[in-house]
Amino acid sequence: MTNPVGNRLFTLVEIPAVVGLLAMMVHTVANAFSRTVFGDPISGTLERVQYWYMPLVVLLGFVIAMHRGEHVWADMFFTRFPAAAKRYVAASASIVCAAVCILTVAYSFDHAQHNRDIELTAGLTDIAAWPLTYLVPITFALFAVQYVRLGWKQVHDKDIDDSGSTFAVSPESDQAADTEKAR
Template sequence: MILRLIRHIAMLLAALALISLFLMMLQTVVDVLADNLFGRPIPGNLEIISVYHMVLVVFLPLAFVEQKHENISVDLVYRSLPDGPRRWILVMGYLVTAAFLGLLAWQTWADAVRAYQLKEMMMGAVYVTIWPAKLALPIGFSAAILMVLANAYQAATDPAFDPSPASPEEADT
């Protein structure tokens, strides 16, 4: 039940990132057309893309990437170990990862709150309020923590748990 909820959260955040990616592409095309056809680009386009869209695209899908086991990992020694130690090293790795993500979530939350209190803005072609985009970081990190802890639980309790990403053939089905 809880794992299913965490997976839904991961999917929702990934979907929001995908929407942001689509909007970024659409905004860029409209900006180029407006500049080339009418000589009037969208004011603040670069700032909006870099402050909002790119941040959402990078940080919101962190839990989805973890769910799919697509994070970069080096497992040369890990794969040569027997199953028992391998499982507990995997669990410990997940717990260390969760602790690190927790620090990131805590610090980025503090930064987002401070930015909100200051009503932080970015000066460019136009003024862009940036504090709302800063919320994407602690949200993304927190969702990733939930997925990492779910993976740790599965690794500890399910002997058949495999942290390997799906092969391209399996991903298509």
């Protein structure tokens, strides 16, 4: 059973991540070309990559990976519990992770507000760095929602395996579970 609304919403998350990755690649190659051929690099390339492209690609990439179930499962601890307790241990861990994400949202939003107030720039340049600091609370809010959904799924889903991969927050595809079982 797929969730078309959730998939469409996460397409909205994927688009800026892909655009950021492509822009970073084009900008970096153009800078290297300009430096090599003309002896004059594009000013602010390092700052734009560091303060704009990388946060966009990395933070949104984490959210996308969790949504697709393509993140790493560390199940050494999880496999030691009896089958009856696994779902509750996994759900409890998800709720703790959601709580940590919510605390991170509160802290990082306050930090982003401060960065906006002081008009944070990238290094010694005039390139504004403060707008992307709002991406941190947005990302961790999405993580919190994903972890709450994951906890709900862990308690109510009847299928359970030793790796915990059945509990991945993914668009209900069997491909992620098949990949985990093949490993």
